[in-house]
Amino acid sequence: MIIPPKNLSKPHTNVTFxxxxxxxxxxxxxxxxxxxxHLKYWSTLPTTISLIYNAVISLMILVSLNFLIQRFAPGLALKHSEFMTVYMMLSISSALAGHDMIQTVMPTMSDGFWFATSENEWRQLFWGHLPPWMVVGNLSILExxxxxxxxxxxQHHFWGWVR
Known part of the structure; x- marks a missing residue:
């Protein structure tokens, strides 16, 4: 006979505030x-590997602190679902701030305009094919x-990039 673990009988806890x-x-x-x-040490980039290690390290620190909290104030200890929520938030924010997102997407949105010259003819070749909502073409913003x-x-820079 298989006996389920006792903690499975507890109701599922949702994401908490x-x-x-x-x-x-x-x-x-x-x-x-x-x-x-990335900028100071140009060392390993946490978002270029599948398991984003800075989120894992943050989670390990939280789990370690949680052991102390469980010992001295058990009612305040974090639950598994709360750890998962924090880990997911940190992983997603890491991906957005990481090497393969902001540091490559922003120049991609603007390089075609800023580096266009009469020699490379980028203006004639592809400016008309770029959707305006996807690129930043205002040279005063790009400066x-x-x-x-x-x-x-x-306001000028912010709305030029966000529009």
């Missing part, structure tokens, strides 16, 4: 780690992106 708050608090730290690791000495956080 607390898990979402923890995830949102860890996303900036997680994203900063990815950017810092700050390519030459620096500017910020993304102006």
């Amino acid at each position: 607390r898990a979402i708050v923890i995830g949102f608090l860890l996303i900036p730290v997680n994203t900063y780690f990815i950017m810092w690791n 700050g992106f390519y030459e620096g000495e500017s910020t993304f956080y102006t």
Whole structure:
């Protein structure tokens, strides 16, 4: 006779507000780690492998802290579904901030306009084939992106990229 484990008789817990708050608090730290690791050390990029290791490390830290919480305040300990929620939030945010997303997508949206010259004839060859909602073609917006000495956080730049 097979006896199911006792913890399976508990009702399934859904995503909790607390898990979402923890995830949102860890996303900036997680994203900063990815950017810092990439720009300062050019070392292994956590999002170029299938198991995004910075999310796994964050999860390991949370599990370790949870052991202490279980020992001293068992009612506050995180549940499995909460760990899964935080892990998924960190994995998705890592993928969006990682090497193969923002760092390649943003230049792809604008390189065809910024680097167009009369010699390469990009304007005549493909500007008309690019959907306007998918690219940033305003050179005054792109100037700050390519030459620096500017910020993304102006209305002109922000809406030029977001529209």
